[in-house]
Amino acid sequence: MMSPSASKIVLQYLRYVLAAAEKRSFRQAAIELGVWESTISRGVRDLEDQIGVALFIRNHGGVTLTNAGSKFLTHARWAVGRIEYALKDAGAAGRGEVGIVRIGIFSSLASGFLADLLQAYQFENPLVHIDVTEGSPMEHVAAVQHHRIDVAFLKGEPIAYGCDAAHFWEERVFVVLPHNHRLAEREDIVWDGLRDEHFIVSETNPGPGDPRLSHEEFG
Incomplete structure:
Protein backbone atom coordinates (compact mmCIF):
# COMPACT_ATOMS: atom_id res chain seq x y z
CA MET A 1 0.00 0.00 0.00
CA MET A 2 1.33 3.43 -0.95
CA SER A 3 2.14 5.69 2.00
CA PRO A 4 0.52 9.17 2.31
CA SER A 5 3.89 10.83 1.65
CA ALA A 6 4.42 8.72 -1.49
CA SER A 7 0.89 9.57 -2.68
CA LYS A 8 1.63 13.26 -2.19
CA ILE A 9 4.84 12.94 -4.21
CA VAL A 10 3.06 11.16 -7.07
CA LEU A 11 0.35 13.84 -7.15
CA GLN A 12 3.02 16.53 -7.34
CA TYR A 13 4.76 14.64 -10.13
CA LEU A 14 1.49 14.55 -12.06
CA ARG A 15 1.27 18.31 -11.78
CA TYR A 16 4.84 18.55 -13.11
CA VAL A 17 3.86 16.46 -16.15
CA LEU A 18 0.75 18.54 -16.82
CA ALA A 19 2.67 21.82 -16.60
CA ALA A 20 5.57 20.57 -18.73
CA ALA A 21 3.19 19.22 -21.38
CA GLU A 22 1.30 22.53 -21.50
CA LYS A 23 4.41 24.72 -21.61
CA ARG A 24 6.52 22.25 -23.63
CA SER A 25 9.39 23.25 -21.40
CA PHE A 26 10.65 22.22 -17.99
CA ARG A 27 11.91 25.77 -17.48
CA GLN A 28 8.52 27.37 -18.21
CA ALA A 29 6.77 24.71 -16.12
CA ALA A 30 9.06 25.55 -13.22
CA ILE A 31 8.23 29.25 -13.54
CA GLU A 32 4.51 28.41 -13.67
CA LEU A 33 4.66 26.27 -10.51
CA GLY A 34 7.19 28.41 -8.64
CA VAL A 35 9.88 25.71 -8.27
CA TRP A 36 13.38 25.08 -9.63
CA GLU A 37 13.73 23.66 -13.13
CA SER A 38 15.81 20.84 -11.67
CA THR A 39 12.87 19.97 -9.40
CA ILE A 40 10.60 19.52 -12.43
CA SER A 41 13.21 17.51 -14.31
CA ARG A 42 14.00 15.25 -11.37
CA GLY A 43 10.32 14.74 -10.51
CA VAL A 44 9.40 13.77 -14.06
CA ARG A 45 12.42 11.45 -14.23
CA ASP A 46 11.41 9.76 -10.96
CA LEU A 47 7.87 9.27 -12.27
CA GLU A 48 9.18 7.82 -15.51
CA ASP A 49 11.36 5.42 -13.52
CA GLN A 50 8.33 4.33 -11.46
CA ILE A 51 6.14 3.57 -14.47
CA GLY A 52 9.00 2.31 -16.64
CA VAL A 53 8.45 4.45 -19.72
CA ALA A 54 9.64 7.83 -21.04
CA LEU A 55 6.97 10.52 -21.07
CA PHE A 56 8.96 13.29 -22.75
CA ILE A 57 11.58 13.67 -25.44
CA ARG A 58 14.13 16.19 -24.18
CA ASN A 59 15.84 18.58 -26.60
CA HIS A 60 17.45 22.02 -26.49
CA GLY A 61 14.23 23.74 -27.52
CA GLY A 62 12.18 22.16 -24.73
CA VAL A 63 10.27 18.89 -24.38
CA THR A 64 7.64 17.02 -26.37
CA LEU A 65 5.43 14.17 -25.29
CA THR A 66 6.14 10.64 -26.40
CA ASN A 67 3.26 8.46 -27.58
CA ALA A 68 3.16 6.89 -24.12
CA GLY A 69 3.32 10.38 -22.60
CA SER A 70 0.26 11.50 -24.59
CA LYS A 71 -1.74 8.53 -23.36
CA PHE A 72 -0.52 9.10 -19.81
CA LEU A 73 -1.45 12.79 -19.96
CA THR A 74 -5.14 12.02 -20.55
CA HIS A 75 -5.33 9.91 -17.41
CA ALA A 76 -3.17 12.35 -15.41
CA ARG A 77 -5.50 15.25 -16.19
CA TRP A 78 -8.53 13.23 -15.09
CA ALA A 79 -6.79 12.01 -11.91
CA VAL A 80 -5.58 15.45 -10.82
CA GLY A 81 -8.98 16.97 -11.60
CA ARG A 82 -10.80 14.37 -9.51
CA ILE A 83 -8.38 14.71 -6.60
CA GLU A 84 -8.63 18.50 -6.60
CA TYR A 85 -12.41 18.25 -6.72
CA ALA A 86 -12.39 15.79 -3.82
CA LEU A 87 -10.24 18.16 -1.77
CA LYS A 88 -12.50 21.13 -2.48
CA ASP A 89 -15.65 19.09 -1.82
CA ALA A 90 -14.34 17.76 1.49
CA GLY A 91 -13.22 21.25 2.51
CA ALA A 92 -16.62 22.71 1.67
CA ALA A 93 -18.35 20.01 3.70
CA GLY A 94 -16.03 20.65 6.63
CA ARG A 95 -16.83 24.35 6.52
CA GLY A 96 -20.57 23.63 6.37
CA GLU A 97 -21.02 24.89 2.81
CA VAL A 98 -22.57 21.65 1.51
CA LEU A 154 -30.19 26.80 24.13
CA LYS A 155 -31.11 29.35 26.77
CA GLY A 156 -28.94 30.18 29.75
CA GLU A 157 -25.71 28.35 30.46
CA PRO A 158 -26.48 24.62 30.34
CA ILE A 159 -23.92 22.11 31.55
CA ALA A 160 -22.48 20.46 28.46
CA TYR A 161 -19.35 18.46 29.21
CA GLY A 162 -17.16 17.82 26.19
CA CYS A 163 -18.93 20.44 24.08
CA ASP A 164 -17.86 23.89 22.92
CA ALA A 165 -20.20 26.70 23.95
CA ALA A 166 -20.53 30.33 22.84
CA HIS A 167 -22.80 33.21 23.90
CA PHE A 168 -24.55 34.43 20.73
CA TRP A 169 -27.23 36.90 21.77
CA GLU A 170 -29.53 38.16 24.51
CA GLU A 171 -33.28 38.60 24.43
CA ARG A 172 -35.71 40.45 26.67
CA VAL A 173 -38.28 38.55 28.73
CA PHE A 174 -41.82 39.89 28.49
CA VAL A 175 -44.24 39.81 31.44
CA VAL A 176 -47.99 40.13 30.95
CA LEU A 177 -49.62 42.25 33.69
CA PRO A 178 -53.11 43.54 34.43
CA HIS A 179 -53.53 47.16 33.31
CA ASN A 180 -53.99 48.30 36.92
CA HIS A 181 -50.90 46.48 38.24
CA ARG A 182 -48.35 48.67 40.04
CA LEU A 183 -45.69 47.78 37.42
CA ALA A 184 -47.89 48.08 34.33
CA GLU A 185 -46.82 51.61 33.43
CA ARG A 186 -43.09 50.89 33.61
CA GLU A 187 -41.34 50.46 30.27
CA ASP A 188 -38.61 48.23 31.75
CA ILE A 189 -38.85 45.93 34.73
CA VAL A 190 -35.84 44.33 36.41
CA TRP A 191 -35.94 40.95 38.14
CA ASP A 192 -35.86 42.49 41.60
CA GLY A 193 -39.05 44.39 40.78
CA LEU A 194 -40.84 41.06 40.32
CA ARG A 195 -39.85 39.64 43.66
CA ASP A 196 -42.76 37.99 45.53
CA GLU A 197 -45.01 38.26 42.47
CA HIS A 198 -47.10 35.25 41.37
CA PHE A 199 -46.70 33.79 37.87
CA ILE A 200 -48.48 31.34 35.63
CA VAL A 201 -45.82 29.23 33.90
CA SER A 202 -45.67 25.96 32.01
CA GLU A 203 -44.93 22.80 33.97
CA THR A 204 -42.79 21.60 31.07
CA ASN A 205 -40.47 23.24 28.58
CA PRO A 206 -42.43 25.91 26.70
CA GLY A 207 -43.83 24.92 23.36
CA PRO A 208 -46.58 26.05 21.00
CA GLY A 209 -50.05 25.40 22.36
CA ASP A 210 -48.88 23.76 25.60
CA PRO A 211 -51.93 23.80 27.96
CA ARG A 212 -50.16 22.45 31.04
CA LEU A 213 -49.80 25.42 33.35
CA SER A 214 -49.09 25.90 37.01
CA HIS A 215 -48.83 28.77 39.52
CA GLU A 216 -45.43 29.79 40.85
CA GLU A 217 -44.14 32.55 43.03
CA PHE A 218 -41.01 34.46 42.16
CA GLY A 219 -39.00 34.75 45.36
Missing part, protein backbone atom coordinates in the same frame (compact mmCIF):
# COMPACT_ATOMS: atom_id res chain seq x y z
CA GLY A 99 -24.31 18.66 3.05
CA ILE A 100 -26.65 18.66 6.02
CA VAL A 101 -26.57 20.54 9.32
CA ARG A 102 -28.58 19.03 12.18
CA ILE A 103 -29.73 21.73 14.60
CA GLY A 104 -31.47 21.41 17.94
CA ILE A 105 -33.52 24.36 19.19
CA PHE A 106 -35.57 25.27 22.22
CA SER A 107 -39.06 26.06 20.90
CA SER A 108 -39.19 29.49 22.51
CA LEU A 109 -36.13 30.49 20.43
CA ALA A 110 -37.67 29.53 17.09
CA SER A 111 -38.28 33.13 16.01
CA GLY A 112 -36.44 36.44 16.13
CA PHE A 113 -32.65 36.35 16.04
CA LEU A 114 -32.35 32.60 15.48
CA ALA A 115 -34.86 32.55 12.62
CA ASP A 116 -33.02 35.43 10.94
CA LEU A 117 -29.67 33.70 11.51
CA LEU A 118 -30.79 30.42 9.93
CA GLN A 119 -32.42 32.23 7.03
CA ALA A 120 -29.22 34.18 6.33
CA TYR A 121 -27.14 30.99 6.56
CA GLN A 122 -29.47 29.18 4.15
CA PHE A 123 -29.27 32.07 1.70
CA GLU A 124 -25.47 32.02 1.74
CA ASN A 125 -25.28 28.21 1.62
CA PRO A 126 -28.09 26.99 -0.66
CA LEU A 127 -26.52 23.52 -0.99
CA VAL A 128 -26.88 22.83 2.74
CA HIS A 129 -30.01 21.13 4.06
CA ILE A 130 -30.97 22.37 7.54
CA ASP A 131 -32.61 19.73 9.72
CA VAL A 132 -34.19 21.36 12.80
CA THR A 133 -35.28 19.37 15.86
CA GLU A 134 -37.15 20.83 18.85
CA GLY A 135 -36.54 19.55 22.35
CA SER A 136 -35.35 20.32 25.85
CA PRO A 137 -31.85 21.57 26.67
CA MET A 138 -30.90 18.26 28.31
CA GLU A 139 -32.04 16.31 25.25
CA HIS A 140 -30.08 18.53 22.90
CA VAL A 141 -26.91 18.44 24.98
CA ALA A 142 -27.03 14.64 25.02
CA ALA A 143 -27.68 14.60 21.27
CA VAL A 144 -24.63 16.81 20.60
CA GLN A 145 -22.48 14.68 22.89
CA HIS A 146 -23.51 11.53 21.00
CA HIS A 147 -23.19 13.21 17.57
CA ARG A 148 -26.88 12.88 16.72
CA ILE A 149 -27.06 16.62 16.02
CA ASP A 150 -24.31 19.07 15.09
CA VAL A 151 -25.26 22.15 17.10
CA ALA A 152 -27.90 23.23 19.60
CA PHE A 153 -29.22 26.69 20.45
